[in-house]
Amino acid sequence: MAINVMQDTVISPKLSKSFRRNFIERIxxxxxxxxxxxxxxxxxxxxxxxxSEAIPFFEYVSVYEFLTDTVWTPNYSIKRYGILALISGTLTTTFIALLVAVPLGTITAIYLSEFASHKVRETIKPILELLVGVPTVVFGYFALMLVTPFLQTIYPDLTTFNMLGPGIVMGIMIVPYIASVSEDAMRAVPMSMREGAYAMGATRFQTAIRVIAPAATSGIVASYILAISRAVGETMIVAIAAGQQPTFTFNPVDSAATITAYIVSVALGDLEHGGIGYQSIFAAxxxxxxxxxxxxxxGHWVRKKYTERY
Amino acid sequence: MAENNAKQLKDLDQIRALIQKHKKNDFIFAFIGMFIIASLTITLLILFLDLFFDGYPRLGLEFFSNYPSRKAIQAGILSAWIGSSLVLIVTFLVAVPMGIAAGVYLEEYAKKNWLSDLIEINVSNLAGVPSIIYGLLALGLFVYSFGLGQSILTAGLTLALLMLPVVIVATRESIRAIPVHIREAAFAVGATKWQVVLNHVIPYSYGGILTGVIIGMARAIGETAPVITIGALTFIAFLPPSPIGTEAPFLNFDWLQSGFTVLPIQMFNWISRPQYEFHVNAAATGAVIIVLTALMNGFAIKLRYDVRKKIKW
Incomplete structure (x- = not known):
């Protein structure tokens, strides 16, 4: 009887099987x-x-020469392409940036995650997010027009173009990245771990340093690696304020070009498509x-391998 | 017995003294933390204010309606802000539908197999590629292989590639927050998968997606390196053809092939000049960019906050 009722019920044509509908779904x-x-x-x-653009370049310059030569002079009559001259600039500015960003970012993260009240945290986090959105060309302006002149009052021999100013500004730019990723990692540590530490008589600082930070190591280290990656790829700050002269130097007060600054300086000039200059930016x-x-x-590996599971 | 108690009390006192000692460290660290955050904020505030005061004398209506010029005092950002707007239109039209579609696929359709793993790895990897690499990709692919030239279309597509991961991640996160029972209810009354997505999943995740879109657009406004790399000109004293015509069909697409400049490139160009007067122009342009991106990001952050507060499943 019940079955009959079911069979008699008229099913809306909208619900019946339809080739057209299935076809549209697939598409x-x-x-x-x-x-x-x-x-x-x-x-x-x-x-x-x-x-594909770098292959013709490496037919002209051997890979060995490219990786070991320390002179990069694509515009001189004797052209030499030693990427180390650009890598030294990249590593120096990155190192200065990390020197600024790692301590400041980590302390900010610990403070926000373990010390700050809810209200303070909710005020500061959006400010950090706003800072992440500031375009790098503006930071470049800061480095050249404001930070370098300020450093010159302390160290008068500093040239207008140097790696110290842009490095420091880059560090300030990166602080929000480290702070917010590390803070997320520390906040993900379960409350029971904090409560356990407090119950043993640990203070906030002891809990943060000996319990929370070790438990969140993977996230904190991943944030550092993310920061290095940002600093290495950062372009406008160094292109504006570090000078665009490739020099093999690790001295922060020298002017030098990074890999990214070189690409920008070539792109600003007239590019002959297919020429060695054009190909060199692809090799870089x-x-x-x-x-x-x-x-x-x-970074991915660190996060995966050392993530603590609770 | 009493001796034992006394000893315990003594131990307890010692422990308390120890804790008191360490509590001092708490105080010191909290102070250092606040000091760092305050000094960072103040430093940046000083930098921003300095930029605004440097650029202030130039920030008039004429600054927005003049072309760049060899005379700094007459120079303006007309071609730059129009260029930026047109490039962003292309970026928006490409990145938003594509990003949402990709996000929807990964969350709603993708089965757990090698293909979806591959896509996931690529999306997270693309977010970590430096922006200048996208510039090189666009130079080799769009400018020369596809023959699009150094045009608004090329720049728009390049920035769209940069924005894509942002939109995808935002879409996925907000879709993931929708509980399964919403979908189950829709399926139960006979909706097809696409009907569920179009009528329920996308509308409910609208706020989160919009947040991602705005943040991505703000980033695209400020991006300089990839646009320089494709060979955008730094001195443009003309406007692209208007997208809206006076005759039918009222729309033309010649502007897509036009040469252009954008706000951050204009600023970079003025910074690179030795004369002080041009630095004033650079500061004024910087102020415009900062206000624009800060307004967009601020709106996005507020929107996300409101969405989180409002929606309770």
Missing amino acids: IEFGLLISAAFAVFITTAIVYVLV GLTLLVMTLVLNIL
Whole structure:
């Protein structure tokens, strides 16, 4: 009887099986898949473009010479392409930036996560987010027009273009990245660990340093690696304030070019498509991509391997 | 017995003294933390104020309606802000639908297999690639291989690539927050998967997606390096053809192929000049960019806060 009722009930045609509807569903799913797969396409395209433009360059300059020579003079009559001259600038500015950003960022993160009241945290976090959004060209202006002149009052021999000013500004720029990623990692440590430490008579500071920070190591280290990756790829600050003269030096008061600053300086001039100058920026870009890729993979690995599970 | 108690009390006193001693460290650290945050904020505030005061004398209406000029005092950012707006239109039209579609696919459709793993790895990896690399990609691919030239279209597509991961991540996060029973209810009354997505999932995650879109757009406004790399000109004293025509069909797309400059490049160009007067222009442009991006980011942060507060499943 019940079965009969079911069979007699008229099913709305909107709900019946329909070839057209299924077909549209499939098309839409396929379209969405294509959009998502576009990410794979971009990665492939990046690698393809950089490698294919760099190959003719490496026929002209051997890979060994490229990686070991310390002179980069693409505009002189004797052209030499030693990427170390650019890497030294990149590493020096990155190092200065980290010297500023790691202590400041870590302390800010610990303070926000373990010490600050709810209200203070809710006020400061949006400010940090706003700082992340400040365009780097503006930070470049700060480095050249404000920070370097200020440093010159302390150290009068400092030249207008140097690596110290942009390095420090880059450090300030990176603080919010380290602070917010590390803070997230520390806040993810379960409350029971804090309560356990407090119950043993530990103070806030002891809990933060000996319990929370070790438990959140993976996240904190990952934030440092993210910061290094940002600093290595940072362009405008160094292009504006560090000078664009490639020099093999690790001295922060010297002017030097980073990999990114070199690419910008070449792109600003007239580019002859297919010329050695044009190809050299792709070789430089490939070096930069490899450096950041290694860092990103390392960061991913640290996070995966050392994540504590509770 | 009494001896034992006395000893315990003594121990307890010692422990209390120890804790008191360490509590001092608490105080010192809290002070250092506050000091660092305060000094960072004050330093940045001084830098921003200095920029505003440097640029203030130039910030008039004429600054927005004049072309760049060899005379600093007459120079303005007309071509730059129009260029930035047109580039952003292209970026928006490409990155937003594509980012949302990719996010929806990864959250709602993707089965756990090698393909979705591959896509996930690529999306998170792309977020970590330096922006100048996107510039090189665009130079090799869009400018030369596709023959799009150093145009607004090329710049818009380049910035769209940069913005894509931001939109994807924001879409996924806000979709993930929607409880399963909403979908189950829709399926139960006979909705197809796409109907569930279009009528329920996307509308409910609208606030979060919008936040990501605004943050991505603010970032695109300030991006300089990739746009310089594709060879954007730094001195533009003309406007691209107007996108809106006076005759039918009222729309034309010639502007897509036009040469252009954008706000941060204009600023960079003025910083690079030795004369002080141009630095004033640079500061004024910087002030415009900061106000623009801060307004957008501030709105996005507020929006996210409101959405979190309002929606309770």
